Amino acid sequence: MRTIPFIMLFLSCSLYAVAQLNIIPKNDGLKEYTVQNAQPYDSLTNVESRSFASLPGQTLYMHGAKNDSRGYYEVFFTGNFLDGEKQPVYQMDGVSVTPAKSVVGKYYEVLKVWTKGTGCCILLREKESGDEIYYNPYRYPLCMTCLGFYEKLKRYIGQAFFSLAKRVETEDGQIITPPEGTEYHCMDIGLKMNSDGAFLIMEGADSVKVEAFPIGDEVYEFVSAKRISLLKEQYGDNFGKQIAFRKVDTGMTKEMVVVAWGEPYRKSEIKKENGTLETWSFSDNRYVELFNGKVLNVRVY
Structure with a gap:
C-alpha cells in the first residue's frame, strides 16, 4: 500500500511533463519574402535564383521571350502555385496558356516572393491595371528584366x-x-x-x-580592360592575361583555374609516391590535370 502514493506522484509528474512538450510543426520549406524582409538587391543579377529573395519592391518589365506567339504555358497564375493546390492560369487561352498580348510590354511591381526547394513563385502587380498575378520564373527566365539591373548596366x-x-x-x-x-x-x-x-x-x-x-x-x-589589368596585377602579366581571356595553361594554380573556367563539375584524384594527381572535368569537354596543386596538362576536345 505504501507504493501507491509514489506511483501517483510519478504519474502526475509524467502528465505535467507531457503537457509542457514544445511541439514544433514540421516546416514545409516554403519561405516568404516581402519588402520588410527582402535581402539587399545589388543590381548585378537579373531575375534569377541568386536574386529571388532580393526582388520585393523592384520593378520588372516584361519584354517577352523569343518565339512566344503561342503564349506562355503555365507561367502566370491567379494564385500561389507553391502552396500545394492547383491554381488557375492567368488570362487563360485554351489549356494552361496565357496569351502573350496579356502580359508582354507591361511593367510589374514585385510584391512578394516565395521559394520552396528549387521552386519560386513571384507575386506581381501590373502597374497600369493593378492586376495581381503569380509568376513562375523558371518557365521563361529571360522574359523579364529588372529595371534596377538595367540601370546598373550603364556602369559599362x-x-x-x-x-x-x-x-x-x-x-x-x-x-x-x-x-x-x-x-x-x-x-x-x-x-x-x-x-x-x-x-x-x-x-x-x-x-x-x-x-x-x-x-x-x-x-x-x-x-x-579593367578586368585584364586587375588579373595581371594579381597573377602576373602572363597568367593574368590568359585568365582574363578564359584560358588555362600549365603551371597555373587551382585558384587560377577556377578564376578562368569556374568550378569543375567533377574532381578525381590518385595518390602517388611523390604527390597527388587530380583530374578536373569541365563542360564543353574540357579537362585539367593537376599535380600537387599545379596544372600539369590541359585537354580540350
Whole structure:
C-alpha cells in the first residue's frame, strides 16, 4: 500500500511533463519574402535564383521571350502555385496558356516572393491595371528584366572591352566573330522586345555596333580592360592575361583555374609516391590535370 502514493506522484509528474512538450510543426520549406524582409538587391543579377529573395519592391518589365506567339504555358497564375493546390492560369487561352498580348510590354511591381526547394513563385502587380498575378520564373527566365539591373548596366558605358572571339550579332542582324583581342567600347545599353533581355551595345574601330550580354559582373563575349589589368596585377602579366581571356595553361594554380573556367563539375584524384594527381572535368569537354596543386596538362576536345 505504501507504493501507491509514489506511483501517483510519478504519474502526475509524467502528465505535467507531457503537457509542457514544445511541439514544433514540421516546416514545409516554403519561405516568404516581402519588402520588410527582402535581402539587399545589388543590381548585378537579373531575375534569377541568386536574386529571388532580393526582388520585393523592384520593378520588372516584361519584354517577352523569343518565339512566344503561342503564349506562355503555365507561367502566370491567379494564385500561389507553391502552396500545394492547383491554381488557375492567368488570362487563360485554351489549356494552361496565357496569351502573350496579356502580359508582354507591361511593367510589374514585385510584391512578394516565395521559394520552396528549387521552386519560386513571384507575386506581381501590373502597374497600369493593378492586376495581381503569380509568376513562375523558371518557365521563361529571360522574359523579364529588372529595371534596377538595367540601370546598373550603364556602369559599362564608355569602358573598353576586348573580344573573346565569340559570335555576336550586329545592328543589322548579321552574325560575326571578331578576332580575339579586337578592341570595342560600350556605347549604350539596349533592350529588344522578344529577346534574351538587356544587352550592351559595343562599337569597334570599324564603327560596326554589336550586342554583348552581361553575366554577373562580367560580359560573356568580351573582357573589360579593367578586368585584364586587375588579373595581371594579381597573377602576373602572363597568367593574368590568359585568365582574363578564359584560358588555362600549365603551371597555373587551382585558384587560377577556377578564376578562368569556374568550378569543375567533377574532381578525381590518385595518390602517388611523390604527390597527388587530380583530374578536373569541365563542360564543353574540357579537362585539367593537376599535380600537387599545379596544372600539369590541359585537354580540350
